[in-house]
Amino acid sequence: MATKSLICLEEYEEEARSILDRNAWGYYSSGATTEYTLRDNVQAYNRYSIFPRVLVDVSLIDMSVRLLGDTIDMPIGISPTAMQCLAHPDGEKATARAAARMGTCLTLSSWSTTNIEEVAKHNGSHSFRWFQLYVYKDNNLTIDLVRRAEREGFKALVVTVDTPELGLRYGDKRNKFSLPRHLKLANFSERDSSSLASSGGSALQEYVKKLIDPSLVWDGIDWLRSITRLPIVLKGVLRADDAREAMKHDIQGILVSNHGARQLDTVPATVD
Numbered sequence: 348m349a350t351k352s353l354i355c356l357e358e359y360e361e362e363a364r365s366i367l368d369r370n371a372w373g374y375y376s377s378g379a380t381t382e383y384t385l386r387d388n389v390q391a392y393n394r395y396s397i398f399p400r401v402l403v404d405v406s407l408i409d410m411s412v413r414l415l416g417d418t419i420d421m422p423i424g425i426s427p428t429a430m431q432c433l434a435h436p437d438g439e440k441a442t443a444r445a446a447a448r449m450g451t452c453l454t455l456s457s458w459s460t461t462n463i464e465e466v467a468k469h470n471g472s473h474s475f476r477w478f479q480l481y482v483y484k485d486n487n488l489t490i491d492l493v494r495r496a497e498r499e500g501f502k503a504l505v506v507t508v509d510t511p512e513l514g515l516r517y518g519d520k521r522n523k524f525s526l527p528r529h530l531k532l533a534n535f536s537e538r539d540s541s542s543l544a545s546s547g548g549s550a551l552q553e554y555v556k557k558l559i560d561p562s563l564v565w566d567g568i569d570w571l572r573s574i575t576r577l578p579i580v581l582k583g584v585l586r587a588d589d590a591r592e593a594m595k596h597d598i599q600g601i602l603v604s605n606h607g608a609r610q611l612d613t614v615p616a617t618v619d
């Protein structure tokens with residue numbers, strides 16, 4: 348297939364809409380409920396202006412930044428997005444190679460359709476990768492993910508704390524979202540990902556209800572701190588008091604995020 352030349356994000360989005368099936372497009376594009384925050388996430392950028400200095404030497408530009416003791420080539424990283432093989436057979440492998448080539452940070456979702464080990468291989472031994480962790484009701488599932496991430500050279504755990512339940516996404520509900528049979532959540536056994544295959548509603552919503560710990564509080568973060576020496580970043584923090592609380596719990600970073608407006612509608616735009 349000839350590759351179309353897409354030159355900006357909007358064109359990639361348009362192309363994706365035209366080639367993905369309903370199930371995949373609905374999953375990738377939906378925000379929570381009325382999608383007020385989804386729209387606001389984009390519109391918010393228009394409320395900020397850039398005031399550039401002139402007559403500054405830009406013949407050599409170094410955009411590198413330090414991040415938890417490492418250096419990446421630009422202050423833009425890749426956030427975790429689940430189930431990338433819904434869009435392309437190379438899925439997470441392609442993203443891992445691209446992140447390495449661009450010298451930036453890859454964060455791999457717990458719910459990837461390529462397993463931790465395979466992604467690490469494609470990201471390369473000198474690359475900078477973090478692992479996004481959901482905390483499971485079954486501690487053994489969580490511990491297994493942590494140990495594999497450690498073993499495969501992931502340099503931090505990004506613990507998503509805005510998903511005690513999955514956000515209500517009308518698109519997924521309407522489409523009865525499910526993972527096609529040829530794909531699976533590759534970090535888990537058949538038993539632990541089987542509920543995603545068929546469903547009467549959104550399969551992912553049921554999966555979260557069944558397996559993810561909705562009772563997770565700060566004690567659970569202390570437990571996680573006690574089982575790993577990797578830095579911990581909390582993803583989904585939107586309030587200063589939660590950020591201060593994180594510091595008390597020996598957390599190395601926060602990722603200010605509204606989860607792409609997919610969890611709670613009417614929260615502030617992330618950039619705000």
Ligand SMILES: Cc1cc2nc3c(=O)[nH]c(=O)nc-3n(C[C@H](O)[C@H](O)[C@H](O)COP(=O)(O)O)c2cc1C
Binds near residue numbers: 427582603604617
């Ligand atoms: C299709 C899709 C899947 C996502 N999957 C995950 C995931 O598995 N884990 C997670 O923590 N965040 C997930 N996210 C949220 C993103 O990591 C990220 O937070 C969001 O796209 C950008 O919003 P932000 O700037 O508010 O962070 C997903 C987002 C999208 C669009």
